[in-house]
Amino acid sequence: MSAGSEIITEAPVSSTPALRPHIPTAFLHPILSAPSSLSCTTASLAMGRVLLKVIILGDSGVGKTSLMNQYVNKRFSNQYKATIGADFLTKEVMVDDRLVTMQLWDTAGQERFQSLGVAFYRGADCCVLVYDVNSAKSFETLDSWRDEFLIQASPHDPENFPFVVLGNKIDMEESKRQVSQKRAMTWCQSKGNIPYFETSAKEAINVEQAFQTVAKNALQQEQDDQLYVDYPDPIRIDSESTQSMGCSC
Template identity: 50%
Template sequence: MVLALPCPGVGSVPFHLGQGKLLGALFLPVLLQLSVLLLQLPRALLLFFHPGSASQTKTPRAALATWMTDVCFLVTVTLEESVPWTLPETTVSPEQIALGPPPRPAAMSGKSLLLKVILLGDGGVGKSSLMNRYVTNKFDSQAFHTIGVEFLNRDLEVDGRFVTLQIWDTAGQERFKSLRTPFYRGADCCLLTFSVDDRQSFENLSNWQKEFVYYADVKDPEHFPFVVLGNKIDKLERQVSTEEARAWCMENGNYPYLETSAKDDTNVTVAFEEAVRQVLAVEEQLEHCMLGHTIDLHSSSKSGSSCC
């Protein structure tokens, strides 16, 4: 039997049951990250059994707990989200599965449109909370940092268009760069996110923008739909003003800027709907340009006959 399994950065890969080599390729990123975590185990154990060690930055129990949490969440999230194993309904034949999903509908066809949106930003700015608030309408103040990538889907209607929004939440830590960057390809919009109470997260927006453009292989960065989100406006002490954030957006591409709060559910729905509008606007402009460059064969034939 042949199945089509989604492979990051490659697309659907035909999988014959019994081929262990392909499974090894799919889990190679996981094994690489686990090897890094295993190298950190001796230091975590040292801090745990010898609390008086020099240059200790965490409590012994916190150091060991952090290491164990990284391992568990890396395996769990990668298996459940990065490589989905959900098979189609039994009414679908193996031949249809091997052919992969149907082609993506055109922007103006009137059918439901699948859009891939990437949330980028420093760790701890609230990307996961924004995604969960929008899709599940829940907020968890004790949520762990994302390990690798996660994604959720939501169907919505924007300006009369039915859209399936596929939201990808990425890890903000540098050590997970090799796990997140393969998922940038194929994105229709990027939500650059920072926290208004963390100035460093705001200053790193340019780095996130450049990283996305490079690894997503964006052909026309000047017209790619970016949306900037200033999250955690529920915090009392701000380090980044609204005016400063809007000025950055104007200087770097005239991007839409929205201030959000996943905790209070402020502008969360508006932010994702704005992302959809930006994508639809870009695709409508492209379609208009294509229609403007069509050739009228009837007019050309008449002009040719007059010359004879």
């Protein structure tokens, strides 16, 4: 497979009652069902491939689904309905000359679904926080989305867990903008210099660049997680114990 080639897989869409979470069948895949002490990427390494789990969070209507579809499928639609629970798409990409599979989870932005986070966030390698530059409220809730993720995902090193912030819908009229670039960058710097991109899912502005950074940071996190894998204590056989097992007759 050439470095520029990509394999795209879209999760099947299923209909569910309004208040029941949509859990794709792939959520029950062994990789995603790994013990909580291991990330899904650790399990994927054992199977001979690298799977990077990326969670996309933000208020309803900021463009999470549109960004994901623009990146994976190179298309935009105004007909998206609010996500119920979570959906995901996968895409194979090259990161530092290494072929990896990115699994992008598009989560519901409504408050009533925030309690479902623990099921979807565990094992994540990177979290993308999305807001609408034309909505001050969607920007102000980034703190709560970030805090909720860290609580539910319980990463080994929360202070250094990789986030990426996307200020979406920059294609709209400048007069409608409510969050300045300076304000957003100041917030990102205060949270540990989080990478920040201003994007347009509609016009495909900065979408590819943003997710390249997401993939690179996710892979680094996956590699760092290997340091935290719990292995059983080795059985120690020293000279004294070996001699004591010999025949004394």
